[in-house]
Amino acid sequence: MSEPRHRLMGYVREEIMPHRFCSGCGCGTVLNAFTNAVEGIDLDPGRMVCVSGIGCSSWIPSPYFKSDTLHTTHGRPIAFATGVKMMRPDLTVVVIAGDGDVAGIGGNHLIHAARRNIDLSVFMVNNMIYGMTGGQVAPTTPAGVKTTTTPHRNVEPPFRVADLVVAAGAGYVARWTTYHAFPLMESMQNAMTRKGFSFIEIISQCPENYGRRIGLRRAIDFLKMFKEKAIRIEKTRDMSEEELKDRIIIGRLCDRDRPEFADEMHKLTAEQVAGLKASKEAAG
Amino acid sequence: MIIRFAGFGGQGIVVASYIVVKSAVYDGKRAIQNQAYGSESRGGESRGDVVIADEEIYELEPTSYDVLVALTQPAYETFIPLLKPGGTLILDKDLVVADKKLEPKRIKRHALAATDIAFKKFGRKIVANMIILGYMNALLHPVSQESLERAISETVPKGTEKMNLDAMHEGMRLAGEAK
Amino acid sequence: MALDDNKRQYLSRLEGKTYFILGDEACAYGALFAGLDFFAGYPITPASEIAELIASELPKAGGISIQMEDELASMAAIVGASWTGARTMTATSGPGFSLMQENIGYAIMTESPCVVVDVQRSGPSTGQATKPAQGDVLQARWGTHGDHNIIALAPNSVQECFDLVLECFDLADIYRTPVILLMDGEVGHIRESVVMPQVSSIEHASRKIAARSAEVFGGEELVPGMIHYGQGQNVHVTGSTHLANGMRDVTTPHVHDVLIKRIYDKIDKNREKIVRVETDLDDKKKARVGVISYGASARPARGAVRAARAKGKSVDFLRLVTIWPFARTQVADFAKDLDIILVPEMNLGQLSREVERFVSGEVVSVPRIGGIPHTVDEIYDAVMEVVR
Numbered sequence: 001m002s003e004p005r006h007r008l009m010g011y012v013r014e015e016i017m018p019h020r021f022c023s024g025c026g027c028g029t030v031l032n033a034f035t036n037a038v039e040g041i042d043l044d045p046g047r048m049v050c051v052s053g054i055g056c057s058s059w060i061p062s063p064y065f066k067s068d069t070l071h072t073t074h075g076r077p078i079a080f081a082t083g084v085k086m087m088r089p090d091l092t093v094v095v096i097a098g099d100g101d102v103a104g105i106g107g108n109h110l111i112h113a114a115r116r117n118i119d120l121s122v123f124m125v126n127n128m129i130y131g132m133t134g135g136q137v138a139p140t141t142p143a144g145v146k147t148t149t150t151p152h153r154n155v156e157p158p159f160r161v162a163d164l165v166v167a168a169g170a171g172y173v174a175r176w177t178t179y180h181a182f183p184l185m186e187s188m189q190n191a192m193t194r195k196g197f198s199f200i201e202i203i204s205q206c207p208e209n210y211g212r213r214i215g216l217r218r219a220i221d222f223l224k225m226f227k228e229k230a231i232r233i234e235k236t237r238d239m240s241e242e243e244l245k246d247r248i249i250i251g252r253l254c255d256r257d258r259p260e261f262a263d264e265m266h267k268l269t270a271e272q273v274a275g276l277k278a279s280k281e282a283a284g
Numbered sequence: 285m286i287i288r289f290a291g292f293g294g295q296g297i298v299v300a301s302y303i304v305v306k307s308a309v310y311d312g313k314r315a316i317q318n319q320a321y322g323s324e325s326r327g328g329e330s331r332g333d334v335v336i337a338d339e340e341i342y343e344l345e346p347t348s349y350d351v352l353v354a355l356t357q358p359a360y361e362t363f364i365p366l367l368k369p370g371g372t373l374i375l376d377k378d379l380v381v382a383d384k385k386l387e388p389k390r391i392k393r394h395a396l397a398a399t400d401i402a403f404k405k406f407g408r409k410i411v412a413n414m415i416i417l418g419y420m421n422a423l424l425h426p427v428s429q430e431s432l433e434r435a436i437s438e439t440v441p442k443g444t445e446k447m448n449l450d451a452m453h454e455g456m457r458l459a460g461e462a463k
Numbered sequence: 464m465a466l467d468d469n470k471r472q473y474l475s476r477l478e479g480k481t482y483f484i485l486g487d488e489a490c491a492y493g494a495l496f497a498g499l500d501f502f503a504g505y506p507i508t509p510a511s512e513i514a515e516l517i518a519s520e521l522p523k524a525g526g527i528s529i530q531m532e533d534e535l536a537s538m539a540a541i542v543g544a545s546w547t548g549a550r551t552m553t554a555t556s557g558p559g560f561s562l563m564q565e566n567i568g569y570a571i572m573t574e575s576p577c578v579v580v581d582v583q584r585s586g587p588s589t590g591q592a593t594k595p596a597q598g599d600v601l602q603a604r605w606g607t608h609g610d611h612n613i614i615a616l617a618p619n620s621v622q623e624c625f626d627l628v629l630e631c632f633d634l635a636d637i638y639r640t641p642v643i644l645l646m647d648g649e650v651g652h653i654r655e656s657v658v659m660p661q662v663s664s665i666e667h668a669s670r671k672i673a674a675r676s677a678e679v680f681g682g683e684e685l686v687p688g689m690i691h692y693g694q695g696q697n698v699h700v701t702g703s704t705h706l707a708n709g710m711r712d713v714t715t716p717h718v719h720d721v722l723i724k725r726i727y728d729k730i731d732k733n734r735e736k737i738v739r740v741e742t743d744l745d746d747k748k749k750a751r752v753g754v755i756s757y758g759a760s761a762r763p764a765r766g767a768v769r770a771a772r773a774k775g776k777s778v779d780f781l782r783l784v785t786i787w788p789f790a791r792t793q794v795a796d797f798a799k800d801l802d803i804i805l806v807p808e809m810n811l812g813q814l815s816r817e818v819e820r821f822v823s824g825e826v827v828s829v830p831r832i833g834g835i836p837h838t839v840d841e842i843y844d845a846v847m848e849v850v851r
Contacts, residue, residue, distance in 0.1 A: 013697070013699075013710075016710060044695075045697070046693075046694075046695030046696075046697075047693065047695075049692050049693070051543070062699065062701060062711075063699060063701075063710055063711060066697050067697060068546075068692040068693065068696070068697060068698050068699075069697070069698070069699045069700065069701075069709075070543060070546065070700050071699070071700065071701035071702065071703065071711075072539065072569065072702065073539070073565055073566055073569050073702055076535060076536070076539045076565075076566065079531065079532075079535065079536035079537075079539035079540055079543075080539040080540065080542060080543035081543060082503075082529075082531070082536070082539075082540045082543065083501065083503065083539065083540035083541055083542065083543025083544035083545070083547075083551070084543040084544065084546065084547060084692060086501060086527050086529060086540070086544060087500065087501055087527065087544045087547040087548075087549045088547045088692060088693050090693075091692065091693050108532050108533065108536075109532060109535075109536055109539075112531075112532040112536075265527050265529065266527070268522055269522040269525060269526065269527060271522075272522035272523045273469050273472070273473075273522070273523060273524075273525050275523070276472060276473060276523045277472060280472065280476075302654070305483065305654065306483050309481075309483050309656050315483075315655070315656070316653050316654065316655055317483075317653065317654040317655075318652065318653050318654070319652075340765075341762070342762050342763050342765060342766020342767075342769070342839050343762075343763060343766060343838060343839050344649050344653060344759055344762055344763065344836050345649070345835055345836050345838075347838055
């Protein structure tokens with residue numbers, strides 16, 4: 001008897017399955033949450049463009065998720081996605097990429113897209129390491145961790161990427177972990193249905209190239225750690241920075257309406273076209 | 285004919301060069317206009333070059349001029365050595381003190397109080413450039429009078445056409461006196 | 464490709480008119496006549512006037528012009544927009560062109576039509592920031608990593624800045640590749656007359672559309688058809704080595720071999736269709752000396768050739784309108800009876816190396832750097848030194 005077909009198999013490029021994520025990788029959870037999110041809100045993948053960069057998590061849309069896909073250069077997916085969105089504002093444009101891509105080499109594109117509040121949904125899978133290339137330090141790696149390029153110890157503090165994106169002006173920002181798969185899925189639905197720049201930082205596990213450097217060899221160890229360290233943002237109001245030092249603040253960091261970039265630009269173009277037409281008619 | 289206008293930002297240097305070259309195009313001539321750009325044009329220096337010819341222009345940045353219009357002392361001192369022997373120098377006599385030692389041979393020097401006249405007659409120093417244009421065109425005829433008037437009317441800010449044209453005619457009158 | 468009503472409405476005010484404008488502005492207007500839909504750029508001297516004019520005019524024609532955070536992003540955005548079916552362009556100068564190389568390579572690998580204007584200035588690095596040069600000739604050819612081919616055109620007048628950008632858009636669509644308009648700060652920053660054509664007289668090339676998404680990156684033809692985004696075709700575009708259906712295969716040597724050779728060949732095998740040169744041969748005597756030039760340098764070069772002829776000297780002249788692919792047959796043919804070929808260019812001798820590869824006579828580089836173009840006299844002197 002053949003295995004029953006998974007209900008979400010229609011959302012992935014079935015012909016290239018099985019996927020190539022390492023055993024225990026958080027990317028599987030993110031792909032799962034993402035396809036569930038798309039199905040849950042009846043989003044037609046034919047009306048989506050998924051954009052990614054270089055890194056393990058960029059494989060979630062490219063090649064796995066079945067929609068129009070733009071697999072770009074390292075760090076640049078948000079900039080490519082900007083071009084797509086400006087010319088096809090009617091399509092849902094989603095960027096799924098890693099912390100090295102989005103917050104490291106592509107950090108500048110991230111803050112400017114957030115500032116413009118362009119209607120993109122950016123799901124940044126943060127595994128705190130450059131996993132694909134073999135475990136080099138990332139801008140999100142905690143201080144003290146030994147990596148292949150910080151063999152003695154990492155002396156740099158990590159980026160709090162979601163907070164950065166809030167400060168830069170994004171409409172919607174949330175942080176979840178792969179332990180929080182259901183709220184993550186709902187958050188993705190929020191991101192893809194609302195207008196404006198939506199950013200979800202997804203704290204994820206890389207047992208292969210990060211876990212073994214910090215003594216978490218199994219995915220389950222990570223998930224336990226995420227569960228223990230996670231604290232809902234609502235509960236952090238009266239807590240000091242010191243108390244929150246080792247915690248992962250989860251939940252919705254901001255949700256606000258701001259003028260959206262593609263809308264504003266198309267409005268401007270419509271005004272200019274109408275203005276020209278009116279002046280031509282006036283001139284006879 | 286190759287003309288360099290040189291002076292200070294705000295004297296209408298680039299506009300003057302643009303008007304001459306546009307007039308030349310209306311006359312059916314080949315013409316190029318060039319100017320100082322970007323960081324080069326900060327700190328005050330302003331420069332506009334004009335090349336007018338009957339056939340194809342090969343020299344994109346001429347290194348010597350038939351005419352130099354100098355409206356500041358540094359512009360005069362920097363560019364006067366590049367005036368062709370026998371060329372024409374037009375300067376504002378209140379802003380430039382000529383130094384014969386610097387000047388090439390056999391040049392024709394014309395000194396007029398363009399800025400002072402612009403202020404006293406028209407209440408606007410900026411139209412000194414139009415006085416110069418009228419003066420130069422009456423003297424050397426690089427472009428037709430008709431085209432010059434058309435180019436001025438099209439280029440200057442709306443509502444100031446008459447003042448600018450009057451200033452240009454004042455320059456022509458001064459040139460007539462100088463002859 | 465037919466222009467939509469908004470574009471026609473906008474262009475109707477311009478067509479048939481003569482303007483006295485900058486080369487940069489002519490380039491911007493040329494793009495509007497080409498049916499530009501989307502522009503993304505970053506300010507840089509001496510190219511900013513292109514972005515400024517497009518920002519002012521493109522919305523009136525129904526298009527979108529944005530300023531990105533840098534040139535990496537500008538190049539990325541025009542490639543992304545290209546996959547929606549838009550005609551897209553960016554404009555920069557040397558420092559920005561260096562930054563764009565990454566995503567120019569991406570556009571080559573993904574066969575994304577777009578136009579990149581490089582108004583060359585004096586370098587390396589910040590160099591003489593506002594001053595013209597032709598120092599990016601080899602960067603245009605080899606600036607991005609890996610084996611590839613490129614199309615680049617060099618205008619030598621303000622009118623040609625207009626005319627050639629139109630041609631760039633067509634070449635980009637026909638060959639599904641980024642095309643570079645290799646201007647220089649000299650033609651970009653002089654004002655000359657430009658005659659705008661009648662819109663009805665322009666035939667815009669169209670992109671070929673593929674029947675199935677499985678053939679967007681391969682198949683029988685050298686140039687496969689595209690399928691634009693938003694049609695439910697699940698098009699997979701990647702800068703990694705890929706199969707005809709766009710799926711990555713980065714390990715099979717044969718897959719890379721087939722893909723890269725096709726991308727190379729689609730330009731190489733159409734070289735004679737793409738290449739344009741302008742020849743000015745001495746009609747009185749058989750010349751032994753020739754001058755080959757391009758872009759702004761071609762103006763004083765031709766002036767020098769004419770001056771030498773006026774002195775009774777026999778000199779031939781060839782101007783390269785297309786810089787890449789290199790006009791190897793045209794250059795070889797031009798030089799077949801020449802003993803000496805002078806190559807004036809505003810660099811220390813970049814294209815002269817390419818000329819050397821295809822001629823048997825002696826190639827003499829006539830370099831000019833320092834932020835000023837050659838004078839007619841200096842090229843004339845170089846000609847008179849070798850001509851008998």
